[in-house]
Amino acid sequence: MAAALRAVRLEVVQDGIALIRMINGDNKWNMPFLNEFGKALDEVERNEDIRCVIFTGQEKFFSYGLDLPWIARQTKETNKRFLFENDAIIDRVALFPMPTIAAMNGHAFGMGAILALACDYRVMRKGRGWFCLPETKIKLTFSPITLELIRLKLHRVQTLRDAAIFSKRYTAEEALRADIIDEAVDENQVMEAAIRYGNEIAGEILDRGCVSAAKDKLYGVPIRAKRDAQLQSMTEKDKNDRIEGFIRGAQFLASKM
Template identity: 40%
Template sequence: MAVVRVEYTEDGFAIITMQNGENRLNQIYVNEMTQILDDIERNKDVKAVITTGEGKFFSNGLDLEWMKSNTEDVVNAFRYGLHALQWRLVHFPLPTVALLNGHAFAGGAFIAIAHDYRVMNSKRGWISWNEILVNLQLNQASLELLRQKISRMDALREAVLFAKRITATRAVELGIVDAAVEPQNLLKEAKRIALQALGPNGIDSSMLQTMKKDLFQQPNIDKVNAKL
């Protein structure tokens, strides 16, 4: 079964759903997400993208068991591909909203922060970059993503440096997410935010992508330190 699926709605949204338990990130996830993003870009009826998960987790981060079971070359290729995917989301030519149905930890939090907006379940879930708790060092591409997407020092201090489990309400206060919403209203709010971003007259997708690339400078992934 696919670990990620996409649904195209009649009102012009592509809704991407991670559907693999804890929704951990591995090469299968990267491959399927890449194909889905390709499909979305070809679909001219789509005006915005919403990414979410099923169950308790938005994403619980890297699939460490999968990484341990593969060779160094395979794991390094996966890391390269994951960083490329994250920056593709940052620069995607449509408005993107991460709908945090549940916990977003480490790599899952990076997927969330790569989106333009984040809407978080007010009743369940934390967001945290908890690499420090398992003695994993962030590489340059990951650090650049955090620095460019999270502007407040107290947010970086709490959510990354000391790996606090940030609730939805606190995440809004820190500027990490844009809204804390009751579970039954998450999709409605995600759509509202995306439509508000587009405005009444819409935005040219190629110009939107150009503006994103100008604002959020991607590091040279070929030179990224492979440590995570």
């Protein structure tokens, strides 16, 4: 199995272990990126021999988050659809029916950090790269889905406070101490460690249905409850104001880049 797209590359690195590598420079999220990422996930799910999937980036970037200049150029309707698809990808990774591992080769900011949190395991490179949720510092807000995922994955109250509210930047060593990641390794050991996790976790074939059901009970149910509660409390004006605020924020930030 191999698929070469402009933003991601899909390959099998060992029997039963798929690798989705983001290859678009700093790997910022826009609609073309989400479309390709979704197609890669589709192909992994179609292959019944795959037992585990690893996500990684290239050079010094795992993923640098939202593509703000792209967002700033889009219409309100396009951005509305983009935000929906953005949440859908994160939800899909969080509930993926097999073990998922983030091989964090470099910077993981914003949606890149949230993608890593959506995975079951996280291995991060020492020496270069930050883990950071910068939303409050750049005047953007989390969606109900991403905020609930962050709450579920960052177990320590202090870590949740510092990361989600005050946008602390974590080195690999700091992220390990804060229980954000599972292992901090040297640059040349990131992929080796991720594959080791894959072999240990999925050494025996796990039933995809059971894995998916367990993840849904742990993550899917509370995420949907939070999303539905917020949506029910929002008027159409509230929803429009959120989209327009998101676009204004992206336009302002893009103008400073």
